[in-house]
Amino acid sequence: MTRLDRPDDLGPGSDELTGVARDLEAYARGTAHAVPPELLPRVLTAVAREAPPTPPVTFARAIAALAPRDAARAFGAMLALVGGQRRGGVGLRLRAAALVVATVLVLGSAAAGATVGGAQLVHGWLVTQQGPSPTATDLVSPTPMPSPHPVTPTPADRSPHPSARPTPSGGPDESAEPSEPAESAQPSEKDGDPSGDPSDDGPGSSGGGAQSPGPSSDD
């Protein structure tokens, strides 16, 4: 009686599958050939070229093949070898111990680097989430309203302008002050200087052009 003769307990409703199982068993019995005599020498010849499958060799192979599960198992085998639970020569134990130490160092360095990097990331994220501190808000909060100081001319500032030769750049400073159109227009009428014409306003004075005293001087 072979293992194929044992009926499998496949659970309820599996009777209809026994026919298929019998076909597979019949196929298996019909193909029960003996091993070709040349197989054993072939295998031993092929294996003779291989390095002995010691845990350090297997570990290195698993690392090279990027097989973490095999690497973990081989590492466990190396630990057993170093710890004495597994049989092995002194040279083999030394190699295993060296690899264990090297692996621990590499993994430890990687873990430390990952921890530091992770902490920096978390710190950066927390700072971003908290937003600017209240002190910083106070520093930033002043509104961008223009300061009135440069706009409001002092009498000392105003006085030289009417007497001075008006320049295109002087126009807008005065045009920002609606109460001064007469003063700004007078010099241009007196001197006949066409610089009072809004069409001659420089590019920097375009904002004042709309309120420039030009039209009133035309009147």
Add this chain to the structure above:
Amino acid sequence: MPSGPPVRQPVRVTDDELVLAITSGDREAFATLVEREALMVYRVCYRVLGSVSDAEDAAQETFVLAYRALATFRSQGSLAGWLRRIATRQALRQAGRRRPTVHLDPTSPGAPFTAAADPARLLMSAQEAEDVRRAVGGLPEPYRETVVLRYFGELTLEEIAHATGRPLGTVKTHLRRGLARLRDSLPASVAT
């Protein structure tokens, strides 16, 4: 007194002893393992591939792969089950690579059912065997692996569970579903 080559006496060694000896560099221990498991490894490969030469290649590759990975063998399962699983995967991989072949000579060593006497029956059996191989090879995983391990590798359900790391109930379910799919895919001349 006749002098011939020394006859190797079969020594009963456990799986753990064999693995420890081989992973310590003992090549004689590996030869013992090959002698002990070659028959089943070869049969698994032959049943999947249906060719003597292909089965020899797959069996050799199986032992080489097992030799390289022996240090990762877990002693919870049996070494035989572990080897048969490697053989199954290797044979299926090799079957997936090659082109399908038809046995024109049913009396060749590669043809199955050689015990039959009638040539017509031999030819039909060869065709049926090809149908079985093709149907099993067309199963999706994990049903294919389970069916091959059970009927081509002659493992019990418990051994399959050990070898694959799956629960026994899952293995039973996979086998049932695999057989149900085979029932639908096998030709009526085979599925009797």
